Amino acid sequence: MVEIKFGEPPRGEEVGDISSECQRRLKPMVNEIVRAAVADGWNQNDVLLGLVEVAWALYEKRQDDL
Numbered sequence: 001m002v003e004i005k006f007g008e009p010p011r012g013e014e015v016g017d018i019s020s021e022c023q024r025r026l027k028p029m030v031n032e033i034v035r036a037a038v039a040d041g042w043n044q045n046d047v048l049l050g051l052v053e054v055a056w057a058l059y060e061k062r063q064d065d066l
Contacts, residue, residue: 004029 010021030051037047 006025010018033051034044034047038044
């Protein structure tokens with residue numbers, strides 16, 4: 001398993017831009033996943049769509065847990 005250090009979340013006035021900050025922190029990881037998949041012959045659009053579907057499924061599961 002890969003260890004990922006995400007750091008502290010934004011606080012105070014910074015919370016309003018939490019989505020942008022989350023995207024900024026995740027983008028390098030997503031780019032690395034896509035780069036590795038494309039290097040192994042996968043279609044970039046298919047990989048990106050797969051990541052979106054995984055993220056959406058995790059989001060929906062979280063909603064079910066409330």
